[in-house]
Amino acid sequence: MSHALPEAEPGARPAKAALSEGKKAERRLGLLLCAPAVLVMAAVAGWPIIYSLWLSLQRYDLKFPDKQEFVGLDNYVTVLSSPYWWNAMWITIVITVVSVAIELVLGMALALIMHRTLVGRGIVRTSTLIPYGIVTVVAAFSWRYAWTPNTGYLAETIAGGEPVLTQKVPAVLAVILAEIWKTTPFMALLLMAGLALVPDDLLKAAAVDGASAWQRFTRVMVPVMKPAILVALLFRTLDAFRIFDNLFVLTGGSQGTSSVSMITYNNLIKGLNLGIGSTMSVLIFIAVAIIAFIFIKLFGTAAPGTDRGGRR
Amino acid sequence: MAGIGGAETPARKARWAVLNTLVVAYALFPVLWIVSLSFKTKETLADGNFIPRAWTLDNYAAIFSTTEFVRALVNSIGIAVIATVIAVVFGTMAAYAIARLDFPGKRVLVGVSLLVSMFPQISLISPLFEIERTLGLFDTWPGLILPYITFALPLAIYTLSAFFREIPWELEKAAKMDGATPGQAFRRVIAPLAAPGVFTTAILVFIFCWNDFLFAISLTSTERSRTVPVALSFFTGSSQFEDPTGSIAAAAVVITIPIVVFVLFFQRRIVAGLTSGAVKG
Numbered sequence: 190m191s192h193a194l195p196e197a198e199p200g201a202r203p204a205k206a207a208l209s210e211g212k213k214a215e216r217r218l219g220l221l222l223c224a225p226a227v228l229v230m231a232a233v234a235g236w237p238i239i240y241s242l243w244l245s246l247q248r249y250d251l252k253f254p255d256k257q258e259f260v261g262l263d264n265y266v267t268v269l270s271s272p273y274w275w276n277a278m279w280i281t282i283v284i285t286v287v288s289v290a291i292e293l294v295l296g297m298a299l300a301l302i303m304h305r306t307l308v309g310r311g312i313v314r315t316s317t318l319i320p321y322g323i324v325t326v327v328a329a330f331s332w333r334y335a336w337t338p339n340t341g342y343l344a345e346t347i348a349g350g351e352p353v354l355t356q357k358v359p360a361v362l363a364v365i366l367a368e369i370w371k372t373t374p375f376m377a378l379l380l381m382a383g384l385a386l387v388p389d390d391l392l393k394a395a396a397v398d399g400a401s402a403w404q405r406f407t408r409v410m411v412p413v414m415k416p417a418i419l420v421a422l423l424f425r426t427l428d429a430f431r432i433f434d435n436l437f438v439l440t441g442g443s444q445g446t447s448s449v450s451m452i453t454y455n456n457l458i459k460g461l462n463l464g465i466g467s468t469m470s471v472l473i474f475i476a477v478a479i480i481a482f483i484f485i486k487l488f489g490t491a492a493p494g495t496d497r498g499g500r501r
Numbered sequence: 502m503a504g505i506g507g508a509e510t511p512a513r514k515a516r517w518a519v520l521n522t523l524v525v526a527y528a529l530f531p532v533l534w535i536v537s538l539s540f541k542t543k544e545t546l547a548d549g550n551f552i553p554r555a556w557t558l559d560n561y562a563a564i565f566s567t568t569e570f571v572r573a574l575v576n577s578i579g580i581a582v583i584a585t586v587i588a589v590v591f592g593t594m595a596a597y598a599i600a601r602l603d604f605p606g607k608r609v610l611v612g613v614s615l616l617v618s619m620f621p622q623i624s625l626i627s628p629l630f631e632i633e634r635t636l637g638l639f640d641t642w643p644g645l646i647l648p649y650i651t652f653a654l655p656l657a658i659y660t661l662s663a664f665f666r667e668i669p670w671e672l673e674k675a676a677k678m679d680g681a682t683p684g685q686a687f688r689r690v691i692a693p694l695a696a697p698g699v700f701t702t703a704i705l706v707f708i709f710c711w712n713d714f715l716f717a718i719s720l721t722s723t724e725r726s727r728t729v730p731v732a733l734s735f736f737t738g739s740s741q742f743e744d745p746t747g748s749i750a751a752a753a754v755v756i757t758i759p760i761v762v763f764v765l766f767f768q769r770r771i772v773a774g775l776t777s778g779a780v781k782g
Contacts, residue, residue, distance in 0.1 A: 212603070219604025226595040226654050227610065233651040234617050237628035244627060302524055307517045315768045316528040322760040322771075323532065324712050326730040327753040331535040334746060342534070345549045370531060375775070382776030424619075431621045434714040438734065450623040450715070457627050458719050470624040477621045 238474065244467035251461035264468035274469070276445050277452040278476075280361065284448065285429040288368045292425060293418075295369065296376030303377060304384045317374040325371060329438035332367045336439075357444045364446070367435045372428070376421050383417025384410065423484045427477055449473050532757065538750035546746055560751035570752055572724045573732035577756065580642055580728060581710040584649035589703045591650070592657025593695075599658065600665035611658075618655035622648075626719045633720060640722045648716045653706040660705060663777040664698025701774035704763050711759065729756045 248260045268274050303313055320328070335341040336353040344350060353359040387410050395405045411418070433450040440446040442455065453473065457466030534551065539560050541553040548554060564570040599607060629648060630639070638644035668691070676686040717728045727735075733752050736745040764771065 215602050216604040219598040219602035219607070222594040222598035222602070223604075223606075223610055225591045226614075226658065229591065229647070229650055230613065230617055230654060233629070233647050234620060234625060237625050237632060240632065241624065241628040244631065299524065302517075302520055306521055307514050309518070309521045311768065313521050313524050314772055315764055316525045318764040318768060318771055319528050319532055319761065321775075322708050322764055324714075324730055324753075324756055324760070326714050326733055327535065327757055328531055330733065330749055330753055331531040331538075334538055334750070335531070335534055339549055340547045340746065342549055342551045370527075374528070378772060378775050381772075385776075427619045427621075431623060433623065434730075437714070437718075450621070453623050454626065454715070454719065457630065463627055463631055467627040470621075470627045473621045474624040477619065477624075481619055 241467040241470050244463055245471045247464050247467075249462075249464040249467075251463060260464070264464050265472075268465060268468050268472065273447070273452060274449075277447045277449045280446060281430060281432065281448040281450075284361065284365055284368065284432055285426060288365045288372075288429055289422065289425050291365075291369050292373045292376045293422065295373045296380055296421070299373060299377035300380035300384055304381050317377065319374075320371050321374045321378070323371070325434040326438055328371055329367055329435045332363065332370075332435075333439050336363055354440055355444060357446060360440045360444060360446050364432075364435050364439050367439060368429065368432060371435070372425060376425055379421035379424070380414065380417055383414035383421075386417070387413045419484070419488045423481070426480060426484070430477060430480065431473075449476070535750050535753050535757075538746065539754045541747065541750075543747065546744065560747040561755075564748050564752050564755070569724060569732060569736070570729070570748075573727050573729045574755070576642070576726055577711065577728040577730075580645050580649070580726070581707055583642070584646045584653060584710045585703055585707045587646070588650045588653035588657050588706050589699060592654055592661050592702065592706075593699055595654075596658050596661030596665055599662045601670065614655035614658050617651065618659070620652070622652065622715050626715065629716075630719060639720060640726050642726055644720050645713075645716055645726060645728070648720070649710045649713065653709050656709060657702050657706055660702045660774050660777065661698055664701070664774075665695065667698075667777075668694045697770065698774075701767070701770040704767055704771060705774050708760065708763065711756070 245264055246259060246261060247257055248263070249257045299317065303310070303317065306313060333354065335343040336348065338344045338348075338350050338352050344353060348359070351359070353363050391409055391413075392405055395409050400408065431450050432448050433454065436442060436446060436448050436451050437454075442448075442451045447455070449469065450473070453466055453469040456462050456469060460466070537551060537553055538546070540556050540558070541548075542555045542557045542559065545554045595610070598604065599611065625648065633639040633644045638647070670691075672690050672694075673686045676690045677683065681689065712730070713728070714730045714734075717731045718734070721727045721731060724732075729752060733749055736749050736752070
């Protein structure tokens with residue numbers, strides 16, 4: 190804001206005693222305004238997660254609905270001793286770690302380009318928003334056809350006519366590539382917001398003191414941008430961990446390329462096994478909580494939940 | 502904005518132009534590929550050429566003549582629009598409260614909505630599948646609209662409260678001092694200031710709903726409520742010997758059009774919306 194009104198307006202801050210009535214009204218209004226959002230989130234996210242805990246303790250297969258019974262932790266034993274589950278977990282972790290790491294580097298480069306380019310800034314920003322906005326399934330089909338022998342340009346040029354998507358390692362790489370393409374722009378935008386916080390004067394001063402471009406980047410930019418980097422990493426890690434759309438279209442989870450979301454979906458919707466499906470749901474939820482916890486513990490309170498807002 | 506320690510020489514400009522071209526090519530080539538596929542004739546579909554050798558509109562004509570696609574398109578638009586409107590209204594109310602009012606449980610609300618935004622959606626599929634079957638919501642519009650609102654709300658609350666914090670609310674008071682009624686102050690002063698943020702949020706929320714695949718494939722089973730991304734994955738071609746590639750490509754292009762329109766016209770807003778929520782939290 191270019192203009193600030195004088196801080197102490199007469200009458201704007203009444204005496205403490207008079208405040209309480211207004212304060213109460215403010216509280217009521219605040220709670221009232223939040224109520225619909227809270228109710229929806231509680232009903233559609235809160236209650237189901239509790240319900241799925243309950244379901245995960247049942248033997249409950251919709252193909253044999255009569256045999257529903259309470260089995261304690263049996264489902265957890267079944268899932269946690271299943272090699273399919275652990276394979277899916279590893280695939281998910283590999284996809285998450287590799288794609289987020291590459292995205293961080295590419296996203297940083299892209300952010301620098303978008304932030305500093307001398308020409309065509311609008312065109313660059315507009316076109317990078319396309320991967321962010323495009324329907325994941327659409328992009329995934331584009332990649333799938335690109336890798337299909339005969340049909341696709343990538344299959345013929347890069348893969349030499351090999352069927353990439355039907356072999357485990359190449360298929361996972363293709364999925365990672367699709368994931369990187371789609372989400373690097375989002376990473377870059379978050380990082381760009383961090384870049385905007387780096388004061389130009391500081392960079393100029395560093396340059397005058399003889400710091401090289403690399404030193405300016407690592408010693409000046411990165412420390413200032415740290416909160417933005419952490420937020421971007423956290424968001425993308427959790428997002429990559431739930432990978433589903435790309436895998437569904439590209440490999441369908443064949444050749445052991447299922448992610449945890451994929452394997453849960455298969456048990457649930459295809460297998461109609463609510464007990465096992467819910468158990469997997471709960472385990473994924475726990476895994477995500479652990480990731481978030483590690484991020485917040487390791488990197489301090491830079492997470493966006495530590496809101497300093499509401500004070501104005 | 503000049504770079505550090507350098508003037509805008511033609512050489513620097515040329516270097517940037519090359520870099521920018523690379524970025525644009527990176528962003529667009531998978532999109533252009535699916536566009537190209539959608540215009541290929543049946544005979545040239547499998548020739549592997551990036552640019553069609555023979556052009557046709559047959560694929561588009563074909564998908565628009567099937568109820569499978571048209572119905573899915575109607576579902577997609579209807580569900581996304583309704584979910585967006587509700588999420589933005591609820592989100593605006595909550596964000597206003599968070600940005601402007603002091604009340605107990607505010608931090609909890611912010612924390613909870615952050616939690617929901619990080620939530621693995623798959624974790625909700627099993628309970629929602631069961632709950633919606635019991636309530637008769639399975640394979641209906643509300644059955645999808647509800648989870649969309651839920652997952653769009655954190656996004657809406659974050660983006661909007663960041664926007665609302667930037668609004669010079671003192672102007673409202675000033676307008677009232679100048680003799681405006683509260684209604685006038687809201688209409689003439691606050692609403693125009695808040696509208697861009699609300700609009701931007703609506704775009705982001707719409708993109709989110711438009712994009713969803715997991716809920717749509719899990720909580721629907723027929724044409725009644727299947728959205729386009731799901732219908733796409735079920736396209737099989739009109740006979741089992743027909744390759745659906747052309748139809749899938751054409752349908753994919755159709756649902757990409759709104760995204761392209763948003764991006765072209767509202768690039769600045771989308772960038773501002775995505776970044777404001779994340780950094781200022």
